[in-house]
Amino acid sequence: MTARGRLRSLLALLGITALILTGCGTTSDDPGRPRTCVDDYSAGTDYFPDKATVDYAQNFTLDYHPNYVVLTVRQPFPGGSPESYALVRCGTPAPELTGDLAGAQTIEVPVQTVYSGSTTQLPWFTELGVLDALTGAADTSMISNQQVRDRVSEGKVTEYATGATVDTERVLAARPDVVLTDGTENGAYPVLRRAGIPVVAVADWLESSPLAIAEWIKVLGVLTDTSAKAEEVFSGIAERYNDLAAKARGAAVTDLLYGADFQGTWTVPGADSSSGRLITDAGGRWPWSDRAGNSVQLSFEEVVDRAGDVPIWLVSDNQWTSIADVLKVDPRYRNLAAVSSGQVWNANLAMGPTGGNDFFESGSARPDLVLADTVAILHPELLPDHEFVYYRRLAR
Structure with a gap:
């Protein structure tokens, strides 16, 4: 056991919460989801036992390593160059990023707070049971889902953009764990990245089939450590879709x-x-x-x-x-x-x-x-x- 692990055990015996040692987890006053971090890191251990497979989508890939996953979005917006993100298990060391990954954003997962750039992403949160991680929505006026609307009314979801204008100061003040784009590039995103707020491109709309678009739920699955649930949800959708298509043929x-x-x-x-x-x-x-x-x-x-x-x-x-x-x-x-x-x-x-x-x-x-x-x-x-x-x- 590492020194950190021994200290955690001692503090637990004393009834003291040790979340402050890594910044992982939440207190009762924190927004978002509790974060499960690694207490005792061991090199070579697979910290992503539930792995998502990408069967239909062409615009994103997932490359698994023992303690991190490389998410690559091939076209983050029309005409954009590929962007990669190192999603690192909280409590484990960040990898040294070189070559094609040099300069890639590093994001500790599971994330606790997410700002969503499009209403099309909102069903992912309810389907995966992680609605408490949704703390920001670009434009709340067009939201249909009543569960999400309730969170807006309760002040748990903040509106941070109207039209194409992102309220940069509001996002900087909230410091969400990640901002999901709407598949376009916005002048506010570089500002947020320089301030240390990860911005992940969600360009599902550039896919060429309905199932490819729907499979982007797996991106949120990796970010929120719900990949097993994402696989289950999407498999059901794909099975029902393909059965209907076969009947129509x-x-x-x-x-x-x-x-x-x-x-x-x-x-x-x-x-x-x-x-x-x-x-x-x-x-x-x-x-x-x-x-x-x-x-x-x-x-x-x-x-x-x-x-x-x-x-x-x-x-x-x-x-x-x-x-x-x-x-x-x-x-x-x-x-x-x-x-x-x-x-x-x-x-x-x-x-x-x-x-x-x-x-x-x-x-x-x-x-x-x-x-x-x-x-x-x-x-x-x-x-x-x-x-x-x-x-x-x-x-x-």
């Missing part, structure tokens, strides 16, 4: 239209997009599915000319609840067959009390639920008793 392909006009531009998925992949997995087909890339920008006229006869239309507009709402925005929508037949479906069934849409919050974390809704729309015979989570059919 046995049905005839259904044509659909996706998206809507916004300020003169109608954006539809490209062949390489995650939303396009989900449509295909649901047994659907959309015009322009042969166009490479993540998205295709079109004019209203182009859409009507090529997709006017498509029988089903999927949208994600927060305001529309009826066909009348659609026509009020633009009477030209009347030229779509789906409008005439009343087959317009909007992903705004689950709305938060202040306007947040849960489709954009939990939808990326639960592609199995989004796929089930989509299959039920395109092939109702496959899921006759389905209860919709995100989509609703607009009233006529």
